[in-house]
Amino acid sequence: MKKATRTFLILFLWFQCLVILPPTKAYGQCAMCRATVENNISKGKKIGSGLNAGIVYLASVPYVLLTTLGILWYRNAKKKRKYKKNA
Numbered sequence: 001m002k003k004a005t006r007t008f009l010i011l012f013l014w015f016q017c018l019v020i021l022p023p024t025k026a027y028g029q030c031a032m033c034r035a036t037v038e039n040n041i042s043k044g045k046k047i048g049s050g051l052n053a054g055i056v057y058l059a060s061v062p063y064v065l066l067t068t069l070g071i072l073w074y075r076n077a078k079k080k081r082k083y084k085k086n087a
Helices: 003-020 031-042 052-086
Strands: none
Touching: 003 052
């Protein structure tokens, strides 16, 4: 393996471990937002019940994009290697 490919693979796997193995409890909002949501939920309102899910969704988008970019880069590099072998 080339050094750049190996480095990319190590970084990619490290980032994936951060996404796949998150802490058991992660609260992604500030104290004021959390207090407002807890207050609304305790009063029986449904507003803010999906706040944590929304934050996780927004945080996952860059990882999905980077993974897609990495796959496309890998496929392109693989095609170039195959073309150089045949030439």
